Amino acid sequence: MNDVTGLELRSIVNADCTLTLSLEEVVLSSPASDEIIVRVEAAPINPSDIGLLLSSADIRSVRLSGSADRPVATFSVPQGRMEALQTRIGVSMAVGNEGAGIVVDAGRDAKALIGKRVAMAGGGMYSQYRKLKQNDAVELPENVSSVAGAAMFVNPLTALAFVETMKMEGHKAIVHTAAASNLGQMLQKICLHDGIPLVNIVRSAEQAQILRDIGAAYVADSTDPDFTGKLEDMVAQTGATLAFDAIGGGTLGSQILEAMEHAANRTTTEFSRYGSSLFKQLYIYGALDLGPIVTNRMAIGFEWSVNGFLLGPFIKKAGSEVYAAMRQRALQEITTTFASHYSATISLREALDPDTLKSYCRRATGEKYLIDPTR
Amino acid sequence: MNDVTGLELRSIVNADCTLTLSLEEVVLSSPASDEIIVRVEAAPINPSDIGLLLSSADIRSVRLSGSADRPVATFSVPQGRMEALQTRIGVSMAVGNEGAGIVVDAGRDAKALIGKRVAMAGGGMYSQYRKLKQNDAVELPENVSSVAGAAMFVNPLTALAFVETMKMEGHKAIVHTAAASNLGQMLQKICLHDGIPLVNIVRSAEQAQILRDIGAAYVADSTDPDFTGKLEDMVAQTGATLAFDAIGGGTLGSQILEAMEHAANRTTTEFSRYGSSLFKQLYIYGALDLGPIVTNRMAIGFEWSVNGFLLGPFIKKAGSEVYAAMRQRALQEITTTFASHYSATISLREALDPDTLKSYCRRATGEKYLIDPTR
Numbered sequence: 001m002n003d004v005t006g007l008e009l010r011s012i013v014n015a016d017c018t019l020t021l022s023l024e025e026v027v028l029s030s031p032a033s034d035e036i037i038v039r040v041e042a043a044p045i046n047p048s049d050i051g052l053l054l055s056s057a058d059i060r061s062v063r064l065s066g067s068a069d070r071p072v073a074t075f076s077v078p079q080g081r082m083e084a085l086q087t088r089i090g091v092s093m094a095v096g097n098e099g100a101g102i103v104v105d106a107g108r109d110a111k112a113l114i115g116k117r118v119a120m121a122g123g124g125m126y127s128q129y130r131k132l133k134q135n136d137a138v139e140l141p142e143n144v145s146s147v148a149g150a151a152m153f154v155n156p157l158t159a160l161a162f163v164e165t166m167k168m169e170g171h172k173a174i175v176h177t178a179a180a181s182n183l184g185q186m187l188q189k190i191c192l193h194d195g196i197p198l199v200n201i202v203r204s205a206e207q208a209q210i211l212r213d214i215g216a217a218y219v220a221d222s223t224d225p226d227f228t229g230k231l232e233d234m235v236a237q238t239g240a241t242l243a244f245d246a247i248g249g250g251t252l253g254s255q256i257l258e259a260m261e262h263a264a265n266r267t268t269t270e271f272s273r274y275g276s277s278l279f280k281q282l283y284i285y286g287a288l289d290l291g292p293i294v295t296n297r298m299a300i301g302f303e304w305s306v307n308g309f310l311l312g313p314f315i316k317k318a319g320s321e322v323y324a325a326m327r328q329r330a331l332q333e334i335t336t337t338f339a340s341h342y343s344a345t346i347s348l349r350e351a352l353d354p355d356t357l358k359s360y361c362r363r364a365t366g367e368k369y370l371i372d373p374t375r
Numbered sequence: 376m377n378d379v380t381g382l383e384l385r386s387i388v389n390a391d392c393t394l395t396l397s398l399e400e401v402v403l404s405s406p407a408s409d410e411i412i413v414r415v416e417a418a419p420i421n422p423s424d425i426g427l428l429l430s431s432a433d434i435r436s437v438r439l440s441g442s443a444d445r446p447v448a449t450f451s452v453p454q455g456r457m458e459a460l461q462t463r464i465g466v467s468m469a470v471g472n473e474g475a476g477i478v479v480d481a482g483r484d485a486k487a488l489i490g491k492r493v494a495m496a497g498g499g500m501y502s503q504y505r506k507l508k509q510n511d512a513v514e515l516p517e518n519v520s521s522v523a524g525a526a527m528f529v530n531p532l533t534a535l536a537f538v539e540t541m542k543m544e545g546h547k548a549i550v551h552t553a554a555a556s557n558l559g560q561m562l563q564k565i566c567l568h569d570g571i572p573l574v575n576i577v578r579s580a581e582q583a584q585i586l587r588d589i590g591a592a593y594v595a596d597s598t599d600p601d602f603t604g605k606l607e608d609m610v611a612q613t614g615a616t617l618a619f620d621a622i623g624g625g626t627l628g629s630q631i632l633e634a635m636e637h638a639a640n641r642t643t644t645e646f647s648r649y650g651s652s653l654f655k656q657l658y659i660y661g662a663l664d665l666g667p668i669v670t671n672r673m674a675i676g677f678e679w680s681v682n683g684f685l686l687g688p689f690i691k692k693a694g695s696e697v698y699a700a701m702r703q704r705a706l707q708e709i710t711t712t713f714a715s716h717y718s719a720t721i722s723l724r725e726a727l728d729p730d731t732l733k734s735y736c737r738r739a740t741g742e743k744y745l746i747d748p749t750r
Contacts, residue, residue, distance in 0.1 A: 052648050084674075087646040248672055271462040273427050274685055284672060293670040295681070297623055297659060299459075302683035306670070310649055310677040 004028045004037055004105065006128030007070075007373070009095050009348055011053050013077065013088040019057040021073040021352050022066065024092065028131045033107040036134050038118060041146035043099030043125035044340060045351075045360050045369040046154050047286065053095045055088070056081035059361055062354045073352045096125030096371070098153040100146040103137075110134040117144070119152040119331075126348060128373045138331055147342070147370065148335055154311070156330035156338040158285070159186040161314045162244050163196060164322055169281065173197035173240035175256050177247050178288055179219070180207035182340055182368055184246075188216050189337045197238035201231070201252070228255065236263035243282045244309065249289030253282045257300045275301015283309035288363070343367045347375035379403045379412055379480065381503030382445075382748070384470055384723055386428050388452065388463040394432040396448040396727050397441065399467065403506045408482040411509050413493060416521035418474030418500040419715060420726075420735050420744040421529050422661065428470050430463070431456035434736055437729045448727045471500030471746070473528040475521040478512075485509040492519070494527040494706075501723060503748045513706055522717070523710055525745065529686070531705035531713040533660070534561040536689045537619050538571060539697055544656065548572035548615035550631050552622050553663060554594070555582035557715055557743055559621075563591050564712040572613035576606070576627070603630065611638035618657045619684065624664030628657045632675045650676015658684035663738070718742045722750035 007023045014020060031037050057075035066072035077085070098121050103113045118137040124130055140149040166174055174191065176184055179200035191198040192215050199218040200211050208219045218234045220227055234240075235256075243256045257280050264276035280303060284293065295306060315323050330338055350356050351371055360369040382398045389395060406412050432450035441447035452460070473496050478488045493512040499505055515524040541549055549566065551559055554575035566573040567590050574593040575586050583594045593609045595602055609615075610631075618631045632655050639651035655678060659668065670681060690698050705713055725731050726746055735744040 055648075085646075087640075087644060091646060093646075251667075254667070265462075269462060271460075271466060271468070273423075273430075274687075277688075287673070290673055292626075292629070293668075293672050295668040295670065297668050297683070298662070298665055300683075302685040303688065305680055305682040307680040308672070308675075308677035312649075313652075313678065 003030070004129045007348055008124065008128070009126035009351060010092045011055070011095055012090070012092045013055065013082075013085045015089050017077045017079055017082055019055060019075045019077050021053065021075075023070050023348055023352070026127070028129055031105055031107040031110070031131055033109045034133055034135070035107045035131055036103045036110050036113050036118070036137060037105040037129055037131045038101040038120060038137065039104050040099050040101040040125055040127055040130050040373045042101070042150035042345075043096045043371045043373065044151040044154075044342070045371065046097060046151075047363055048154065049095060049097055050361055050363070051287075052093065054361065055085060059358055062357065064352070064354060069349070071349060071352045073354065073357070094124030094127065096127070097121065097123055098151060099125030099130070100140065100149040100152070101130070102146075104129070106134070113137070113139065116140075117146060117149065119149040119334075121153040126351065126371055126373065128348070138327065140331075140334075144334060147345075148339070150370065151340040152330050152334055152338065155183045155186055155340070156334075157315075157326055158311050159183055159190055159338075160326040160329060161311055161318070162187060163190055163194065164318055164326065165283070165314065166196065166242055168318065169242065171240070171242035171281065173199070173238035173242070175199040175201065175235065175240045175243035177201045177243070177245045177252060177256075178203075178286065180210045181246065185210065185214060186338055188214055193337065197240065199231070199234045199238055199240055201256075222252065228259070231255070232259040232262050235259045236266060241278060241280050245282060245284050246286030247288045248284045248286060248293060249291030251294045251296070253284065253293060253306065254295045254300070257282055257304055257306075258296060261300045272301075275303065277303055280304040282306045285309040340368060342370040345370045345372050345375075347371070348373050350375075378405070379504045382723060383499065383503070384501035384726060385467045386430070386470055387465070387467045388430065388457075388460045390464050392452045392454055392457055394430060394450045394452050396428065396450075398445050398723055398727070401502070403504055406480055406482040406485070406506055408484045409508055409510070410482045410506055411478045411485050411488050411493070411512060412480040412504055412506045413476040413495060413512065414479050415474050415476040415500055415502055415505050415748045417476070417525035417720075418471045418746045418748070419526040419529075419717070420746060421472060421526075422738055423529065424470060424472055425736055425738070426662075427468065429736065430460060434733055437732065439727070439729060444724070446724055446727045448729065448732065469499030469502065471502070472496065472498055473526060474500030474505070475515065475524040475527070476505070477521075479504070481509070488512070488514065491515075492521060492524065494524040494709075496528040501726065501746055501748065503723070513702065515706075515709075519709055522720075522745065523714065526715040527705050527709055527713065530558045530561055530715070531709075532690075532701055533686050534558055534565055534713075535701045535704060536686055536693070537562060538565055538569065539693055539701065540658070540689065541571065541617055543693065544617065546615070546617035546656070548574070548613035548617070550574040550576065550610065550615045550618035552576045552618070552620045552627060552631075553578075553661065555585045556621065560585065560589060561713055563589055568712065572615065574606070574609045574613055574615055576631075597627065603634070606630070607634040607637050610634045611641060616653060616655050620657060620659050621661030622663045623659045623661060623668060624666030626669045626671070628659065628668060628681065629670045629675070632657055632679055632681075633671060636675045647676075650678065652678060655679040657681045660684040715743060717745040720745045720747050720750075722746070723748050725750075
């Protein structure tokens with residue numbers, strides 16, 4: 001086959017404190033022996049994609065230029081944010097963590113995949129064509145569409161990583177925040193299936209209902225006046241000593257650790273000046289609140305740990321066998337446990353449209369966009 | 376030998392929101408076969424002792440009653456602090472983590488210790504006599520006085536635990552805060568001896584001088600206008616990825632993690648949206664600031680951990696061999712590396728004197744009190 005030419009969404013930070021999104025024409029040379037070229041049919045917009053796409057740019061400052069077919073969106077980046085972006089300046093970056101599509105060309109060792117539908121990980125998926133190693137792709141079953149298979153990696157593997165972490169580190173129940181999210185719903189389904197108690201923290205009655213509808217037994221609404229007491233009860237009932245927090249900034253993580261400490265002290269009759277001997281683990285994996293993490297250490301004793309959590313380092317730590325099993329489960333349950341629902345499907349061009357862009361950047365619960373680069 | 380009677384300093388929290396310190400007469404029955412009775416000659420007042428002694432009581436509210444020989448000091452406890460003290464209410468607690476003295480009686484298996492001078496751990500050392508298992512005591516060399524041997528456990532073992540933690544967790548240098556403290560000076564001496572780079576953070580030029588006088592190569596003064604830059608330079612030069620923080624509340628711990636992240640990014644040319652891949656560990660072991668820990672997570676990537684640190688759980692994790700070696704080293708270097716200097720020696724009665732009490736509760740750098748219960 002000849003070289004393949006297609007459009008690719010690119011994000012670049014410029015030295016003049018701007019960030020530019022554009023569609024660039026790229027030429028893919030013939031695949032190496034272990035490579036495939038995929039015509040991308042579907043790629044979700046995950047919160048982590050928005051982080052790379054727009055970084056610290058001010059979304060309201062968007063200015064559109066270029067042509068209708070090849071729009072260019074330019075944003076201002078606050079001066080104070082530029083230092084952290086030094087290594088991005090002038091580097092045109094491809095975006096899109098995961099996607100799915102049809103294999104249109106393959107190297108010598110991957111010929112069997114030609115014509116097959118695959119799910120892919122590895123970045124640069126907001127493209128008409130993507131060349132990658134066959135090991136970074138998974139063949140989808142016949143009955144699974146690209147839309148259904150596009151989000152097989154980020155959320156499913158993260159939710160499964162939470163459960164694996166629980167097992168590896170010897171906990172028996174989990175607390176999760178922003179729990180009605182796409183990821184949170186997957187986690188609840190896994191936990192129901194595997195018999196793992198999960199305490200869901202949400203921020204509205206509507207979100208609580210989403211989780212109850214899929215069978216959640218423990219849902220605490222942080223807008224409830226008795227949130228603290230209810231959370232503590234649920235932590236005591238489940239014995240949860242592990243939490244995954246999507247929010248990060250503020251005091252919610254600390255409140256969870258405090259609930260765990262209080263629950264531990266309920267069964268203690270002897271005074272310990274250093275707090276309970278119960279080890280409490282909080283992982284921060286998301287950044288819905290960019291502010292500082294505020295930990296009330298006087299209320300949680302000394303037996304606690306607060307850590308950043310990222311899928312990549314977890315996979316390294318867990319090892320290839322655990323990772324293979326996680327991928328296998330994600331594939332098997334892609335249309336059930338790990339089904340994603342999209343509120344809109346857009347083209348590459350539309351991803352640069354100011355109104356559409358503001359809309360998918362809202363990250364509202366239940367709202368998730370899909371890019372279809374064939375449109 | 377007959378029963379031994381002596382005075383013991385006791386702290387009790389009362390349901391009426393008060394805390395009382397008193398000297399109680401206690402009778403020690405004959406020691407069991409593996410026990411000894413020690414006439415306590417010296418017991419230091421460590422910050423951790425003050426925590427148990429006075430808890431959340433308001434020091435300024437002190438009211439003295441009782442007799443000159445048996446004074447009673449009573450304090451108010453703020454209502455809001457009482458919940459955390461529920462399990463202390465009505466429990467008369469002995470105080471004093473460590474001390475030294477002469478063995479005056481011993482059970483069948485410990486007779487060889489009679490007349491010997493020992494260092495002790497295990498609490499209740501602010502007493503004229505203390506009964507304990509011989510395993511909780513260490514015989515001091517002939518030339519070591521009780522004053523010199525009284526503080527063999529808390530600070531020396533904590534400082535040694537920092538170094539052991541560094542080795543166990545694969546770091547190669549350490550950052551320490553409130554570094555001119557008694558403990559900090561010990562840590563600097565250990566690190567100089569063992570060839571471990573140590574970055575000392577202090578809060579005044581005087582404290583910096585204390586450390587330079589014992590040979591410190593890296594001292595950063597947080598009151599220096601260029602503190603941030605200097606700290607970052609020192610972290611980069613030493614490759615420190617591990618910090619022990621005595622302060623806890625506020626942003627200093629986060630500033631250390633940020634310095635580590637910046638130092639890591641100095642050598643990076645490629646943009647990583649998740650920050651550096653350098654793992655950064657902060658342990659909070661002290662509580663000079665009781666406020667919340669404020670962690671600026673947007674400036675430290677995802678590869679970080681903030682934990683409480685306490686000697687007891689560390690020893691469990693490290694195992695008995697490591698612990699035995701640490702104790703042995705503390706004993707061998709008790710008059711050199713681990714020498715403590717006291718600004719005043721007081722009697723048990725004086726420990727309840729309002730002015731003296733306010734003075735030793737100030738926890739000023741270089742000020743450390745010793746109780747001599749024989750006075």
